[in-house]
Amino acid sequence: MIWDVIVIGVGGMGSATAYELAARGHKVLALEQHNIPHDLGASHGINRMIRLAYAEDPRYIPMLRRAYRLWRELGKTIGERLLFITGGIDAGAEDSWIVRGSLQACIEHKLKFETLTARELHQRFPGFRLPKTMVAVYQSQGGFVLSERSIVANVSLALDLGAEIHAREPVVDWRVERGKVIVRTDRASYRGARLVITAGPWIAHVVKRLRGVVKPERQVLLWAQPKRPELFEMGQFPVFYMQDGDEKFYGLPIYGTPGFKFGKYNHLKEQVDPDTMDRECHANDEEALRKGIRKFFPDADGPTIATKTCLFSNTSDENFILDLHPDFSQVAIAAGFSGHGFKFCPVVGEIMADLALDGGSKSYDLGLFKLDRLIG
Numbered sequence: 550m551i552w553d554v555i556v557i558g559v560g561g562m563g564s565a566t567a568y569e570l571a572a573r574g575h576k577v578l579a580l581e582q583h584n585i586p587h588d589l590g591a592s593h594g595i596n597r598m599i600r601l602a603y604a605e606d607p608r609y610i611p612m613l614r615r616a617y618r619l620w621r622e623l624g625k626t627i628g629e630r631l632l633f634i635t636g637g638i639d640a641g642a643e644d645s646w647i648v649r650g651s652l653q654a655c656i657e658h659k660l661k662f663e664t665l666t667a668r669e670l671h672q673r674f675p676g677f678r679l680p681k682t683m684v685a686v687y688q689s690q691g692g693f694v695l696s697e698r699s700i701v702a703n704v705s706l707a708l709d710l711g712a713e714i715h716a717r718e719p720v721v722d723w724r725v726e727r728g729k730v731i732v733r734t735d736r737a738s739y740r741g742a743r744l745v746i747t748a749g750p751w752i753a754h755v756v757k758r759l760r761g762v763v764k765p766e767r768q769v770l771l772w773a774q775p776k777r778p779e780l781f782e783m784g785q786f787p788v789f790y791m792q793d794g795d796e797k798f799y800g801l802p803i804y805g806t807p808g809f810k811f812g813k814y815n816h817l818k819e820q821v822d823p824d825t826m827d828r829e830c831h832a833n834d835e836e837a838l839r840k841g842i843r844k845f846f847p848d849a850d851g852p853t854i855a856t857k858t859c860l861f862s863n864t865s866d867e868n869f870i871l872d873l874h875p876d877f878s879q880v881a882i883a884a885g886f887s888g889h890g891f892k893f894c895p896v897v898g899e900i901m902a903d904l905a906l907d908g909g910s911k912s913y914d915l916g917l918f919k920l921d922r923l924i925g
């Protein structure tokens with residue numbers, strides 16, 4: 550049998566791609582090395598922020614608008630809410646990268662926003678205690694999506710549509726032979742007309758050309774039981790992204806577990822191999838996060854409820870890779886999401902289906918995501 554498309558990796562991006570391909574009527578086989586879902590990759594930890602005021606680059610905003618729509622549709626189709634709107638705060642010094650970028654995105658794309666002083670922010674959301682030197686941009690469409698639940702949703706819908714999905718079946722290697730793709734796992738070999746690789750932090754294990762181009766980085770998440778939980782509950786507290794000098798923090802209101810979720814972007818800046826990475830959370834990991842909580846959210850600085858390690862997959866410019874393999878036009882790659890990809894999962898699913906089936910996208914300019922900017 551020849552599959553229309555084989556997908557390697559069933560995390561955030563692979564599950565969305567498998568569903569999209571199955572929804573377009575194609576015969577899909579998706580292969581995952583671990584359980585579905587699991588907590589060893591990039592997509593676990595209950596939820597991920599979604600923001601429209603995109604400080605990273607306003608060119609992401611057309612994809613974001615589509616993402617909001619697709620998240621709502623996916624929730625409706627599966628009969629489960631996957632997108633939660635809480636409002637979003639981007640905070641920092643007036644001339645910080647985050648504040649300038651967020652304002653630029655709002656202005657360029659005519660998004661409604663408010664700028665708040667640290668005092669006004671505290672009045673509106675008393676959980677925040679930022680110094681006077683910081684300001685905040687409030688954008689009402691910020692919120693979060695449920696990560697593991699959305700993987701399960703995509704996989705369930707793809708299965709209903711006839712896709713075949715195998716967990717706990719690592720891909721050992723793949724090759725192109727007489728125009729067809731041969732994918733070998735620890736159990737079998739499969740033939741496909743097209744291959745989509747969405748291997749997350751393992752991408753360089755699966756696509757050797759990406760060694761040193763996509764760098765996996767260890768992250769740590771903390772859920773702290775607030776001393777005043779009422780200040781960090783849904784409805785009382787928004788998602789936020791903030792910059793303090795060269796440190797960036799993010800956090801989400803209490804959801805799914807009785808803790809305020811807090812993270813430090815790039816954590817301790819540790820490049821790792823996902824197969825050998827230290828997955829324990831140590832005192833120094835927690836201290837790096839507690840420092841930020843004590844400084845900006847003292848009412849959240851209560852006992853720990855959980856910590857978890859996770860992985861970013863960074864490119865040098867922190868933009869994604871959404872492209873065909875440089876040597877094989879049958880093979881499409883989605884990688885290098887650099888810690889900000891999850892919110893785009895359903896759009897990446899569409900783009901990967903377009904790349905695999907048509908070799909390009911009619912809906913988006915994928916120039917920002919081309920691989921040759923990184924490998925020359």
Ligand SMILES: Cc1cc2nc3c(=O)[nH]c(=O)nc-3n(C[C@H](O)[C@H](O)[C@H](O)COP(=O)(O)OP(=O)(O)OC[C@H]3O[C@@H](n4cnc5c(N)ncnc54)[C@H](O)[C@@H]3O)c2cc1C
Binds near residue numbers: 582884
């Ligand atoms: C702590 C943390 C916080 C984040 N916060 C946000 C946020 O707020 N908002 C946001 O938009 N993004 C956020 N991100 C980024 C986002 O979560 C990632 O961009 C996204 O999860 C990447 O999905 P993926 O499918 O590429 O990777 P994964 O979900 O890891 O999927 C890759 C899959 O491929 C499988 N695989 C790899 N190799 C093989 C093989 N040989 N055979 C079979 N299967 C294989 C893996 O097991 C894995 O399941 C965050 C990331 C982290 C770590």
